[in-house]
Amino acid sequence: MKKYVVAKISKNIPRSLVLLIDLSIVAVNFIFSYFILNEFSSDLDLMKPFIQLPYVIVITLISFITLGSYKGVIRHTGLRDTISIYSSVSLLALLLLIANYIIIKFDYSPIYVLTISNIIVLFLLNTIALITSRFLFKFVFKSLLKRSLDTVNVIVYGAGELGTIVYSTLEKENTQRSKVRCFIDDDPRKRGNKIDRIDIHSNAHVDKEYVESREIKEVIIAIKNLSQAKLLEISDKFLAMGLKVKMVPPVANWVGSDLQLNQIKEINIEDLLNRTPIQIENPLIEKEVSGKVILVTGAAGSIGSEIVRQLTNYKCKEVVLVDQAESCLYDVEQDLKRKQKTNLTCYVSDVRDKGMMNKIFMTHQPNIVFHAAAYKHVPLMEANPYEAVKINIGGTKIIADFSCKYNVDKFVMVSTDKAVNPTNVMGATKRVAEMYIGSKNKIGNCTKFITTRFGNVLGSNGSVIPLFKRQIAEGGPITLTHPDITRYFMTIPEACQLVIEAGSMGCGGEIFIFDMGKSVRIMDLAKRMIKLSGLEYPSDIDIKITGLRPGEKLYEELLNDGENTLPTHHNKIMISKSEDFDYEEKIKCIEFLIKENNPEDFLSVVSNIKKIVPEFISNNSIFENLDKK
Known part of the structure; x- marks a missing residue:
């Protein structure tokens, strides 16, 4: 019922009705002005004002239509509407004075001549009455409307x-x-x-x-x-x-x-992570990508798609999107086309497909490659190390090798803080990929290989916040692996700014990391999300501790043992100075790992990874026995 009342009183009054009311107010004011000038005398002859009234109304109509004072929405009357009414009333007084002059000069009917006093009084009455009527209606409207609302x-x-x-x-x-x-x-x-x-x-x-x-x-x-x-x-x-x-x-x-x-x-919860958002404004980025062909792998994912969106804001010659997720890639393509981004080419393909990757590189001759294609879910990769090696290491090797073959200027890889002193297969395979492109940078003579490394990305597929939101919507409980687990967080746009910034400032061989502020205790995050939902912990939504998953850490790090950092021009961005190793020997070991990757023998696969990454110590995993040996 209240919605019906609101709808009824929210309709605008027709302009013709507003004009008719204004003319009626002027008519009343005109008659009333005679009473004022004659001091409300009982002997006042009303014949003359009633003869003059049609003449005054015609001139009023001309002035109001000319300036459109009746067109404003009355319930929103403000200063501009007041000025419009004042201008119309002033024009009316001016037209009456001009009419007086014309009647007297050409000796027309003198009965239509108004005295100066009459015009002044009418001007004052009209100004007061018309403006007051507007605000009175506005007040009544607001009163009626507010009564109808909660x-x-x-x-x-x-x-x-x-x-x-x-x-x-x-x-x-x-x-x-x-x-x-x-x-x-x-x-x-x-x-x-x-x-x-x-x-x-x-x-x-x-x-x-x-x-x-x-x-x-x-x-x-x-x-x-x-x-x-x-x-x-x-x-x-x-x-x-x-x-x-x-x-x-x-x-x-x-x-x-x-x-x-x-x-x-x-x-929202992103506002409450107790960290200051990182802003990057580097004019060199536009110079770096303008007129260039950019290839983005994993272009349908959370990070890859945002890299593409940010790149399309620059004057790239062409942006080539590669991803095996057909539906997601289609959504990204359609979204960009709606925004009039036309310099795009999309390929539904797997980065492990050498033939297709060779065709893409040969056809488009990219200047810069952003490599975001990877498997990232820790528990799944712990159970599927064969696939983790195939995509995270093998896929990276294929794209890196073709980058060298086709003289790509820069290769920028998206890595993760889980590659630091890894305790799981996913993080370890990303660390091996970092080592491979670092080695290629040392022994190659063309492409500059650059790594970006950051923590958890808010809102990305599989991140903790969407999971908690879904669990709260379902009535709980929220599942948490450990009460003391902490994580670093950043937003998707921030992460992609880092990747693109790295592509512009990197000279090859660097691992760029962010100063991501303080790590966030996930238990506190879960409690805040419950409060933001208007619920109480634990009475409405409980938090269930499930125990650490295979390969999961209590806390993440941004630097490996033996690494230290160097500053950059941005106080929130640092360069990790990696430890030295035998690059040619490392490449041979990585090539052996890829060749011997066996879906029938996971222990052998993980054992070979541990030989390449000695700091890889499994945690809460079936592969812990390999560390004991």
Whole structure:
């Protein structure tokens, strides 16, 4: 019923009706002006004003139609509408003065001549009455609309300029009735003051009792340049009270420079990872990729597809996409075509297919290769080391070898922090791939081989956050392998910025890593996600400890034993200085591993990996016995 009422009163009044009402107001004002000028005398002769009225209405119609003062949406009347009405009333007075001059000069009917006093009084009455009528209607409309809507009591955290903008946005919104009960501000000079009769309190003053007594449901954070630590503090406090926590987006993201209610979004878990997002602005990237042919393997995956999207923002000659996942590759292609990205060529193919890879390299002659094709799921690769070797090592070798054969300028490989002192097959195979391209860089004489290494990527396929969201939606429990497990996190765009940046600044042989801030305790992450869902731990959603999976670490590292770092021009990016080894001998061992990769003898496969990566010590795995031997 309330939705029906809102729909009924939300319809715009026809412009013709607005014009008719305005003309009626002018007509009444014109008659009333005679009463004012004659001091409300009872002997007033009304014959003359009624004869003049049609003449005045015609001139009024001309002035209002000329300036269109009746076209504004009355329920949204603001300063511009007020100026429009004032201009129309002024034009009416001017036209009446001009008409007076013409009538007198050419000796037309003198009965239509209005006195200067009459025109001035009419001007004042029209200005007051027309503007007042607009705002009166607006007030009535707002009152009726708000009665038809459910009220949501909110707190605005921030009493500065951004906080007042949020308040104004909530007040003028017609689809939701949000009542601001108070402002919170950390500036002691603002506490005790009011904004439009609404109190400004300190954070400490607003406790659970305050929230419950005023039935507050939401907190909107309206602070510019808010630190991650402060955001975490605010959200933890109010989420614990059962409130929804929302954030105002950066001003640069506002539509048409105005804040809209639908832009104020609920805070998400990515905002609460206690790390500052990394921004890379390097003009050399455009110079590096402009006019070049770029090949991206694994182009349908989370990382590969974002690399492609970012590359298409530059003036690449062509971007070649390779992936064996047909449906996902099709989705990426269609998404880019919708955005008018036409310099694309897609291949449904496996990087282990030498014949097809040779054809792609020979046909397109790429200048830069971004190699993102890999198997990445730790438990699956622990159970399938044969496949891990085939794709993570064998596939990398094929693409790297063709890069040398066809004189590719740069080869950039996407690696993982699980390659550091690996405890599982997946991480170990990625470490072997790092060693192979590092060796190729040393003994080759053309392609520059570069590695990027980073932690867990938020929102990528198989990452922990989508899993937890699904488990919460299903009613729980959330499954966690260990209460003390920690991980580094970064967003997909950040990860891909790193990869593209590495391609522009790398000279060959480097392993680029990010300063990813503090690692995140996954137990804390799970609890925050439960709170963000409006539920309580453990009463609504429990967390079940399942034990570490085969090959899984409690914590991840970004540097191998024997590695140290060198700084770069960006304070968040470092270069790992790898330990030296016999590169030609390492390549022979890797080629032997690929040749002897046996689907019937996993122990032999993993044993050969351990010979190449001596720091590979299996954890919680059937391959632990190989370390004892």
